[in-house]
Amino acid sequence: MSKTMNFTNPENGEVTELPMIEGTLGPAGVDVRSVYGQQGIFTYDPSFSSTCSCDSAITYIDGGNGILLYRGYPVDQLAKNSSFIEVAYLLLNGELPNASELEEFDTAIRRHTMLNESLTKFFQGFRYDAHPMAMLTGVVGSLSGFYHDTTDIYNPEHRKIFARRMIAKIPTIAAAAYKRYVGQPFVYPKNELDYCSNLLRMLFAVPAEEYEVDPVAAKALDVLFILHADHEQNASTSTVRMAGSTGCNPYAAISSGIAALWGPAHGGANEAVLRMLDQIGDVSQIPRFIEKAKDKNDPFRLMGFGHRVYKNFDPRANIIREYCHQVLEHLGMEDNPLFELALKLEEVALNDDYFKEKKLYPNVDFYSGIIYKALGIPVNMFTPMFAIARTVGWCAHWMEMIGDPAMRIARPRQIYVGSDQRDYVQMNQR
Ligand code: CMC
Numbered sequence: 384m385s386k387t388m389n390f391t392n393p394e395n396g397e398v399t400e401l402p403m404i405e406g407t408l409g410p411a412g413v414d415v416r417s418v419y420g421q422q423g424i425f426t427y428d429p430s431f432s433s434t435c436s437c438d439s440a441i442t443y444i445d446g447g448n449g450i451l452l453y454r455g456y457p458v459d460q461l462a463k464n465s466s467f468i469e470v471a472y473l474l475l476n477g478e479l480p481n482a483s484e485l486e487e488f489d490t491a492i493r494r495h496t497m498l499n500e501s502l503t504k505f506f507q508g509f510r511y512d513a514h515p516m517a518m519l520t521g522v523v524g525s526l527s528g529f530y531h532d533t534t535d536i537y538n539p540e541h542r543k544i545f546a547r548r549m550i551a552k553i554p555t556i557a558a559a560a561y562k563r564y565v566g567q568p569f570v571y572p573k574n575e576l577d578y579c580s581n582l583l584r585m586l587f588a589v590p591a592e593e594y595e596v597d598p599v600a601a602k603a604l605d606v607l608f609i610l611h612a613d614h615e616q617n618a619s620t621s622t623v624r625m626a627g628s629t630g631c632n633p634y635a636a637i638s639s640g641i642a643a644l645w646g647p648a649h650g651g652a653n654e655a656v657l658r659m660l661d662q663i664g665d666v667s668q669i670p671r672f673i674e675k676a677k678d679k680n681d682p683f684r685l686m687g688f689g690h691r692v693y694k695n696f697d698p699r700a701n702i703i704r705e706y707c708h709q710v711l712e713h714l715g716m717e718d719n720p721l722f723e724l725a726l727k728l729e730e731v732a733l734n735d736d737y738f739k740e741k742k743l744y745p746n747v748d749f750y751s752g753i754i755y756k757a758l759g760i761p762v763n764m765f766t767p768m769f770a771i772a773r774t775v776g777w778c779a780h781w782m783e784m785i786g787d788p789a790m791r792i793a794r795p796r797q798i799y800v801g802s803d804q805r806d807y808v809q810m811n812q813r
Contacts, residue, residue, distance in 0.1 A: 389401070390415070392424060431621075474613055492550055503569060511564070511566065519770055520645070553770065554585065557764070579601040580598075586760070599710065607706070608772035610772075611699075611751070626640075653769060656753075688743045689743040703747055707722070
């Protein structure tokens, strides 16, 4: 027998029986869709702490136990055994590919890396010091002006082509934004290279000399991208779903996700971590900044600490921490003062009662910023790197949503707290 929960109207005692929705894993949900229609009462959850906006078969998070599964597979197993391209296939299609499926997918991604030449001109329109995330938001949105022959969102084949194009082109766009920022010529993709090697080359190669990709750097990037590929209904993914639910062009929906990712409470945190470490400057200053973070009257927060969902530890942070050591050792940067400062800050915060009581642990972005820095990636490119990886999750969620025949436009309601109805006042009477 399916479970239900009663909702009693406090005004008139009328009871509505609400069905409980059970997933494969995790807490059940109360289906409140009939509450307004039957009782004329809204449910209220401004930052969605208790509200499921959809059902989804892509990613599962158990924040209390630090579990993150992509299509059922633990992220640590994928980070250890898989590749970003294989994980992309898994997230988009639901199953791990066999050898020929992987080969076909990998080839398709490699062959869609180039940008329409007129699109490459868009970068010149930005001021030289525009943030790469501004360029990413604008240029990805501009992709909606291309590919009219394959953006019938109700055609599954078109959706597949869109996702592959988007995943293939986002590194090229991010690298072009960086080249614009540093005033160097745009480097065209080289399809013989794997996804991350190609990205590193597009970022760092210059026409004046040969560039050799460091396989350790490419591998570290690949692992980081696996860890960032999806994270269920986070702010940017929910934004992509919300924009996409209107039936808009999918590239425009992805662009809205990029804008949402930019904020320091979300993907912008990796950049904010580095700026914070610079601000702290020295191990001796840590106690002062810990006190600032605890002070309610001080806006300073320890960036890279805390998470809306993970209240024990962020499983991605544990994996990344290990890679962080490997990369620094490989690059001969173990004594890097920045890394020492980060580790000391982590140690102090983990032993501080305030952070312990509020369950504020280092999240994935605490370490990813340090790896990016060690790889020579400039701080304002950290969030675009996150965006490259998360593009896979955004595409998977958009495809899942559009492919669902029950999909309706997302339209939240509100509790209105403004002025009561009143009559217009003529200018000479105000
Ligand atoms: N430093 C100091 N205090 C903190 C921090 C922090 N980083 N994070 C939370 N708190 C305090 C907060 O002040 C609040 O205290 P009180 O209960 O006394 O009011 C309590 O802990 C709960 O915090 P919250 O802001 O209600 O929690 P939230 O779930 O709304 O916010 C968060 C989650 C990630 C936005 C927040 O922890 C934060 O701002 N962290 C720093 C930014 C960051 O690292 N973001 C990256 C998240 S991981 C990447 C991603 O998924 O995008």
